[in-house]
Amino acid sequence: MRMLLLSLLGITTSFGDPLTFNTTPLGEKGGPIILRTFVPDPGLDPAVLTNHGKAFKSPKYNAGSGKDVKGEYKMMKVIPAAIAVNHGPALSYVWDTTECRLLYAWQGGFLDLYPYWGEEGRGGRRSFDYGSRLIGNLFYLAQPEKRAKPRFLGYDLSKSGVPTFCFQLGDQEFTEVILPGDEPLSFKIITDAKEKTIEGKLISKHQGFDRNLKIKSVSATAGEQVFGAYGCIACHSVDGSKGHGPSLKGLAGSTRPIEGGDPVLADSSYLKESLKVPNAKTAKGFPPGYMPPYQLQDKEIDSLVLYIQSLSK
């Protein structure tokens, strides 16, 4: 059965090259990329995701006081355990290992992983919004369907790297291959050797992740945005709680003990230096050489300084 499929798919190129710092990798028609990551939920009917758990909103936690505070954590619209496949501009799709089915398909590009992978040399995962983004035209979304309990078994790759997904619905085993269609906004789906062409229609257009923070003018609010965008909270709390780096609460204007040097006043020039050349001075009790230089723009730095200063008021 699998052999038959493999021969249908043909032998073209060999396995691709390793992934690089490029956050918008693209496969080829004959040699797809397979990526497992947090993929976006572009508006699936929740009834498609019946085998998933359902998270609820939860109260915000202040790690400084150890207590819940006002507000709730927002949840992210991502599918946690899916596989994303790209055949170049011809077809991208997401096949889910939890539901064991195709969830959606798009054309014209693949994923933008910038909010998750960040940039070479400085990282920058977006704190609460790191799901990858679609690039291209979404043209197919799965619809609810009554199915037996799914169980994912794995997948096989053809010589050119095309996956054949293997899964069970109830006790029955299935294989599934998805290939670019001959017409625009279409794909072929071969389930247990039965081939169907699905023609979709344009649902939405996606341009990836907008990585430019739009700072019109320097402000503390813009600084908060920058703080969130570069994942600073992973190390620097804003509530006085401890972490890998010093908390920003009450930092501005205070006198800072420095490793191997005299204490310094955390005025705006110190804050700027710490943002531009983070390892010029190391705050006492923290590891040297730990924070990467983020190469921020002047407006971003000035806004961050205002934001940090606002946390001392």
Added chain:
Amino acid sequence: MKYLLLICALVAPLLAAPYQVEDIKFPAGVPPEVGAIDFAPDGTLFAVLRRGDVMRATPAKDVAKWEWELFATGFHNGCGIDAVSRDKVRVTQMADFTEATDTDKDGTADQYRIFASGWGLSGNYHETNTIADDGQGGYYIAIGTASHNGPTAEHTLGEYSKFGRRGRNFASVKWRGCTLHCDAKGNLTPFCYGFRMHNGIHRDSAGVLWCGDNQGDWRATTPLYHLEKGNFYGHPSALVWDESWPKDKDPLLTYRENLEAYNKHRTLPSVQVPHREMNRSAGEPYEIPANFPHFPGQMLLPDNNSKRITRIMLEKVNGKFQGACTHFLNGGGLRSGNHRIRFSPDGKQIYVGQTVRGWGKEAEGLQRITPLEAREPFDISAFKITPKGFKLTFTREPGAEILEKDLRFKSFTYQSKWTYGSPQENQKDHKITGLRKIGPKSIEVSLDQFKAGRVYQLDLEKLKSKDGSEIQNRLFYYTANEVPKS
């Protein structure tokens, strides 16, 4: 440049490290975010990189001559790898444990099969997993928690628990914060509970299972744990996945309010490793094999958050493991981000996998550590407890008789709780009440007010060996959970 020099001056160890540290580079442009490494039985080294690729290489003596090949791809943040053979690896990724096999022997994997699955994934970036083999074809799997510095998805892999999604590091989906046993067929069962982020798990040559964890909430300092079935290791969130924990009880709240009950329930770390002084965030503990010329049988504990690797000297006292720690390597060309360790097949070199992820080149990559000489550096090689104090053995004969003034003992306690780390409390200085040479390289010290339940700190003077070498380490900590009766 000036800054760079300054930083180097700050971190440079006082003494030249007795090891050569070499960088092993991945192909140009490949992010060297090393999730895990392992040697196949034929000596091929595999590395799983966090964006998804598994690379393999036959180690070359000259680091410039390494040739990496792409073996497999498509893993989400793989942080545990078992290189079964040159053609087969098993990787724990975020959602499952997958086996990738090169069935047609063309050099790349073509068959990807679920080896085991069943733990949850909430969609949080922090939920990585890692493995140690169980010696019987199965594994132990460390299931990491989520961080409150990131969200969950609306739709999760696996059942969601409201009480599990509490606090700083959390376990909102199944078996997060637990260690699982996975048999040779891939059947999963919970083994023990209560981890914050045990990024690294190891079964030593005697079959004893170990893991570290990260100083933080419910972690007073960096711990080394001896793992045994059914135990609770102190981070409450995971208790929601312990069948014996009442369903309607919020573990975090319960133990935040009742530390006495918490202390009764939890298993203490075998070794408490002071986080600032020794190790800020433990990676994978790893026993030094018999063939390594220095400190065989002792344990290494990489620091994920500093340019250091800790050396741990364990012993069993009143039936429980405990012991001392000091630096194995502090600086000396080592990067930060240290979290995975493998010894070369001949046991003579150490490979260290490093990642913090996206934090630049300072903490991502692969390095190799080689002793500069076979002889052990002048250091303490055995640190053992006695009913009244400690017995210390040096690697070489000291140059002069060790006197009271050469040793200073202090002690303190730790109470882990909801805060991010806890201070060293109840500090006490201990007078030396007796000092006796018991062999050419060994001394026995008795201390005033010597008691169990404390961490003892030893500061050494700048000792010299008989052959004129300076002592490698001058700071040691011994976790005395127990004091022997005789």
